[in-house]
Amino acid sequence: MAPLVFLVIGFVLARVAGLAGVDALDGWLPALRVGLALMFLVTGLAHFAPKMRAGMIAMVPPRLPRPDLLVTATGVLELVGAVGLLIPGTAALAAAGLALLMIAMFPANVSAARRKLSLGGRPVEPIGPRTVLQVFWVALAATVALAA
Template identity: 35%
Template sequence: MAFFLGLIAFTFMAYLLGLFIPISLFANIPANMRVAITVMFVIIGIMHLKSPDKLRYMIDQFVPYPTAAIYVSGVLEILFGILIIFPTTRLFAAWGLILLLVLMFPANIYVAVKQLPAPGGLPSSPWYTWSRLAFQPLYIYWIYLAAIK
């Protein structure tokens, strides 16, 4: 939910910037959505690299080398998040982000089923961890609208 609010906020900020700075980066709503994707995935990727220990509990029961997996996912989130801005790499990056979201979905299911706290200091109430599952398809659709459609 926090990620979704970030997507909305940064899309709106990019739209406002586009009113004053007429460049292709802010040319239309899909472009503004891509800026938001870049900002949010770079932030999340940095969080993965900075604090892998805060995320390991989500995958250490079923992913071998969980810390390495967290580092790899963080690097890929940053890489794909940046590449989605450029027309020549946009499609590749969009599908890469979608694949990452699909691969991370079981970890979010695990957190909800086991009633574990949400990562990153987010609310640990069951309603929040279960509601996070509903947002994952929305993130995929956001990426699709911004970069594939």
């Protein structure tokens, strides 16, 4: 749920800045790009925070090799994607890449929910609400990819 909070905060602050006269943020698309960028900045950094990292490594389905390397790679991709969303010339490509990344990472969420794991000391979200959020985030990223 925290990523959704950061997405909304980023979107609202960017939209307010746009309405206040910051031309680069004047519109729903730039505000959405900022909201998504903030969300991916936070989730990308979480891949490297020791308490969160251990939980993310545990989330990786057991059949996949080197879960530590997978968590590092996905964290770096989220951070690079967040920066890419903020650059108008790369926003569409970054958004498309992030949408694909979220789809690729979804099995880890399913695995974690089935195994009743915790992340950062809290149980992972049940698969139903997590699926709804994941579809929502992918749809937002796809919207940016197609509209940017």
